[in-house]
Amino acid sequence: MIELDRRTREMVEEVRELGREYMRPMGLESDRTALPPPADHPFYLICARKGGLVSRIIGEGEESPEALAWKPMRVLITSEESAYWDRGVSLSLPGPGLGGAALRSTATPEQRQRFLQGFTDHSRAHWGAMSLTEPGAGSDVARIQTRCRKDGDEWVLTGSKMFCSNGARADWVVVWATIDPSLGREGHRAFVVEQGTPGFDVIKIEHKMGSRGYETCSFSLDDVRVPADNLLGGEAFYESRQGFKGAMATFNTTRPIHAAQGVGMGRAAHDFALDIVRNDYPAHGRRRERALERLAEIRRGLHAARLVCMHAVWLASQGKPNSLEASYSKLYAPPVVFRAVAAALDIAGEAGVRNDRHLEKLYRDVKILDIGEGTSQVQRVVISRQLFDFPRDA
Ligand SMILES: Cc1cc2nc3c(=O)[nH]c(=O)nc-3n(C[C@H](O)[C@H](O)[C@H](O)COP(=O)(O)OP(=O)(O)OC[C@H]3O[C@@H](n4cnc5c(N)ncnc54)[C@H](O)[C@@H]3O)c2cc1C
Structure with a gap:
């Protein structure tokens, strides 16, 4: 395993403390009420007061080659x-979120500074x-x-959007729109829409089966x-046909x-079952051995999944280009994690399915891994296209 630098180790420790004290209890509470924590929850103020926890994790302003x-x-390890x-x-931690990633891949230096x-x-x-997502446009x-x-x-801008994470509480949302739908990807443009702009209206906060600790909204x-x-x-960025590439980057x-x-999440399931x-298990015997073998299998799978993510x-x-490896990681990890949570449930027995317990919630929480940021099926398409160079419309 790679040797982490001091700064990363400190950040992981800080996240661990916040996780234990705030994030786990807040997640359980959100799951129970089916509502994300409110934007004025004291935890978010603590994150802001800590010098912007996410800004520190992503190392904003650090420009030395080593820091870069x-x-x-x-970011990967603290995530x-x-x-x-x-x-x-x-995912509800204050910060620019997916909008920040879009700014980094698409915006001019002045826009990055401004927003x-x-x-x-x-x-x-x-x-x-x-x-990006709309009622008629998800993967495609x-x-x-x-x-x-x-x-x-x-x-x-005119239209409607759905499943926008943290959109209702955001200072701004990067909104993708088209100058002409018949142009497909080449018609795409991305705009920063600031909160409070007339005509930007949040219609509803989505009710989700899991991962309820962050808000996802529809807006018009x-x-x-x-x-x-x-x-x-x-x-000029779009004249050079960079628009869609920006979204994908x-x-x-x-x-x-x-x-x-x-x-x-897989680690959390493993620890619960362990x-x-x-x-609760007998101190010796086949039952315990079998359970420990299954836990070892979970660990093997998670270890491999982590390495694939790290490589990307x-x-x-x-x-270096990493689009293939990014898709590998997105396709590889979810089934490993689903199997980990399912195995942990088997090991835990009735303690795992009681809905006042963390494991049952994890079983619902993990489904989003398969959907967000390109479904697993879409990753298969992306990977085959890159490996075998078959035509885009095949
Ligand atoms: C909790 C949550 C948070 C989200 N946050 C955001 C966000 O912040 N911003 C944002 O823009 N979006 C967000 N999304 C939307 C997410 O990116 C989309 O849900 C995702 O892209 C899939 O789109 P879809 O749900 O419309 O499914 P569809 O695209 O309709 O897919 C349905 C099924 O068809 C399959 N499929 C689709 N196309 C192909 C193909 N070419 N070949 C083979 N199979 C295919 C898919 O794999 C899937 O199984 C979020 C979604 C969720 C659930």
């Missing part, structure tokens, strides 16, 4: 740790978000129907006007992180 090389790995305590709440500036205010929590993002048209110095855009400067990357950094969250074996982010940290 560690950033993606630190696994925070999901160990509660994946839902970990990330707010996160240096640690007097309260701030969130960013990103919205080329089908988005939200329209954008230029009107003088402004762009006007009714002739929303944004300044031309809010077009991410500027017009976002996922090359976030897919391994999503997969690593699964590893954290406690049961230690405390290591490539990113070296500035």
Whole structure:
């Protein structure tokens, strides 16, 4: 296993303490009430006061070559740790979120400065978000129907979006729209829509089967006007046909992180079952041995999944292409984690299925690993295309 730098070890320790004290209990409470923690929950203020926990994890402002090389790995490792305590709440941590990834892959330096500036205010929590998904366009993002048209110095956006994580509490949302749906991906443009812009209305907070500790919302855009400067990357970026690549580049950094969250959830299931074996199983005998063999199998699977994730982010940290490896990690980890949680449930017996216990919740929480940031089936398509170079429309 790789040797972590001091900074990363400290961050993991900090996340562990917050996880134990706040994130696990908050996640259980959200699951019980089916509501995400409110944006003014004291935990979020603690994160902000800690100098913006996420900003520190992602090492904003650190520019030395050594720090730059560690950033993606630190994000990966702390993401696994925070999901160990509660994946839902970990996704609700204040910070630019998926919107930040979109800014990093698409925005001009001025836009990055402008929209990330707010996160240096640690007097309260701030969130960013990103919205591609629409009622008729999930995996096939080329089908988005939200329209954008230029009107003088402004762009006007009209349409509706769904499943936007942290969108209702975000300072701004990166919204993908199209100048003409018949152009497919080449018609795509990304805009920063700031909270409070007239016509931007949150319609509902989605009710989810699991991972309830963060909010996902649907919203409508009714002739929303944004300044031309809010077009991410500027017009030249899209003239060079970079728009869709920008959206996809976002996922090359976030897919391994999503997969690593699964590893954290698998570890949580493993630890739950191990406690049961230690405390409730006979001290000796075949039953205990069989259970420990299954726990060892869980650990083997999680270890391999972690390495696949690490390889994908290591490539990113070296500035090397990683889209294939990012998809490998996103496809590889979820089934390993599903099997881990299912095996832990078997080992725990009735203690695992009681819905006042963490394991039953994990069983529902893990399903999202298969869906968000490109379904498993879509990863299969992406991987085969890259490996065998078959045509896009095949
Ligand atoms: C909790 C949660 C949070 C989310 N947060 C965000 C967010 O912050 N921002 C955002 O933009 N989106 C977000 N999403 C949306 C998410 O990215 C989409 O749900 C995902 O892309 C899948 O789209 P879909 O649900 O419409 O499924 P569909 O695309 O309709 O897929 C349905 C089924 O068809 C399969 N399928 C689709 N296309 C193909 C193909 N070409 N070949 C083979 N099989 C295929 C899929 O694998 C799947 O099994 C979130 C979703 C959830 C559940």
